[in-house]
Amino acid sequence: MTSDHAAGVASEHATGITSDHAADIDRHVKIYISVFVALMVLTIVTVAISRFHLPVPIAVAVALLVATIKGSLVACYFMHLISEKKLILAVLVLTAVFFVALLTLPAVTHSNGYWIH
Amino acid sequence: MDIPYTVEVRRDTGLTNGKIGIWLFLASEVMLFGALFASYILIRTGAPSWPRGDTILNVPLATVNTIVLITSSVTMVMAWASLMRHRFGTFRIYMGTTILLGCVFLVIKYFEYSHKFHDGLYPGTNNFLALYFTLTGLHMLHVFGGMVVNAYFLGPGAKLWKTNPVWFTNRVENSGLFWHFVDLVWIFLFPTLYLL
């Protein structure tokens, strides 16, 4: 193996992208640009919606929804999660479960009467 | 000594050590910021009243900062893509831009903070501000940390490109994952603190 070919094969193995052929990278770059535009639009959207001063529960739901979409775009495309190996996804799913528990259980347990229960 | 799978992937997992390592670290960071968000939820829901973010904080400035950080995420991934295309010069431009945008973020935050202090608003003033300063402060430390690592790969660390380009590309990718994560946290922090 020449070192160039070795480097090519190695980098092929080394990344979440299946080949380092120029066309493939070009396709990915196109995706990055589209995601960038989407993120910009969603940023404007979330700021615009906030100007309506919706009731807090609805404002929270909408803001979180938009943030989740933006976050998912960053995670899936910039961080390559959409093509990542199962092992990594499994760790993240596990983390997500504990994240949700941490965010909800203390508030539900000691809500000082905010929730109706 | 050579540790296996530092550069080449292990066949059954399809991953390098560094890729697994950085994602594990990011998982721990999810729990760190999760705890801070949980604190925000518990304190806010326990408060008799809570100011809307835009009544205290500077939304236009923070919106600019959001755009700055998102842009820096794009330049970061483009920096890595440049290495994948073996364009080292382009890598340097994108990486430099990423660091520069990070600086812009920090400068804007500096102005935000000093304006608050000037108005007599400190972390100890009330819980809204306590959460604001602590959450954005910790986020800022992460931005700074990411910039330091990126600067290393732009500067002294770039020597690795000549001797082991694949390893260098992987390390930049992993560094990028951390940078994207920092952006991701801000994507949630911004509406939570400034808009709600």
Next chain:
Amino acid sequence: MSEPGAVAATRPHAAHDLHHEALGFWRTYVFSVDHKVIGIQYAITGLLFLFFGFTLMMLMRWQLAYPGAPLPLIGRLLGEARMPGGMMVPEFYNELGAMHGTIMVFLGVVPLAVGGFGNFVLPLQIGAPDMAFPRLNMASYWCFFLGGVTMLVSFFVPGGAAQSGWTSYAPLSVIAGTGQTMWIIGMLFLITSSLLGAVNFITTTIQLRAKGLTFMRFPFFVWAQFVTSFLLLLAFPPLEAAAILQLMDRVAGTSFFLPSGLVVSGQVLQHAGGGNPLLWQHLFWFLAHPEVYVLILPAMGIVAEIVANNTRKPLWGYRSMVYSLIFLGFMSFIVWAHHMFMTGMGTAMAAFFQTTTMIISIPSVVILTALIISLWGGSIRFNTPMLFAVAFLPMFGIGGLTGLPLGLNVADIPLHDTYYVIAHFHYVVAPGTIFALFAGIYYWFPKATGRKMNETLGKIHFAGSLVCMNVIFMPMFLVGLAGVSRRLYDGGAAYDFAQPVLHWNVVSSWGAWTMALFQVPFIFNFFWSIWKGEKTGDNPWEATTIEWAAPSPPPHGNFLEAPQAYRGPYEYSVPGAAKGFVPQYEA
């Protein structure tokens, strides 16, 4: 990648490493990136902190046995601020209590169990040349070291060390002296160390295991360290966040944990208020409950190895034990508020946490039962490691069973914050985990040094420790059931209802001081054997797991050639086999 050449290609410098030139004293023994050196560093430092934490407790036990009595000789040495006329002031008792707990858990047991045993044994047991990230490994040790130094230095600041319990509950911890700030800083170092270590252990286990070593062929010890690492990785960050919030409350004037209208020493506190002390409890226990599984899982791993080896038969129920371990790890994240039943959480959430707590007892019982059944029909060799490992089983059993009433909301009411709780958790951690750690030291000492520890001294150490542990902690159940609260600097002497059980405090104290004497043969044995112990070969215990394929002690890179796993980890007494055990690494 099935040819030997392909394996060698991934480790081209294997042979070279074995003839590695000397790096100089500092890079070899102090700032080494070799997992074995780092493991020994963790182990020795951890043992030193264990003995220091033990000493703190022995001081407390004087006060508990003889409240208000001057402590002869030592009392005067500790200064007028802490022991005027040799008599302990309550603040000093609180310092001792908070630091005993903190040091034992975070500077003693975990560094020894995870940092020490995990680092030394794990790469060897999976046939790896080192950890995935050797420099990160070194960094995590020095982070731990800095955390330990910070904790020790805190004794010397004005006001003394932290004295708000190892749990540092707000608001007391927020208004406490400088020592508490140092506790927080120390914890930040220790948490960082654990996070770096966890990343290393998980990556190493997944990526650097030998060819043929599938997950279900792992020794149970490897599984235990693997699950423990996930607990550390995902449970510690919330405590890190909480520590930062408490630091903000203490130095930046915030009120994350300070409620409005707080009155301290007759003065209304000038702070923003609106904070929630329960927020601290939630964030603290979110870590601290998984932390207790961090304390026990490595111990179960060690006991499993030693039981299999010394019964000369495979572990009974290996698969069940592994699935139980994974289930236990998962459940450990959703039981934490059983430490908070008395905080007014309402019946719905109390029911939730009781349910998860009862469920989590099941995998523990499965693992314990499997280990006990593993003894049945075995050709048992009662060497020192095995004695400690077998004693672990009933001791952990007592600890675990006595936890059940604590996990039930109503039964917890009279037991919460009493000596019953102290007895429960000490049974699990002291004659539980620490016995397993002793077992592990005797067991793996030959691998680390090429020599065995002395058996007679070992048996004296064992017998004395076993009796003393029970003398110390069994009476505490009675004291707790009588209603004596924990953290009382006079052990309950001021209360009428406590009078009938006070004599047990004296019993426990003499048990503790006698226990110290029985550690002397161990300490002597440990150091004497390094130079004068009976020399052994690579596999003195005739064990089957991969670490025994390496030379004793192993060189850099661990193995003369990359090992491969051909079978399960406990092929002892295989019918028709040529010898009484078939190692995992033999073709």
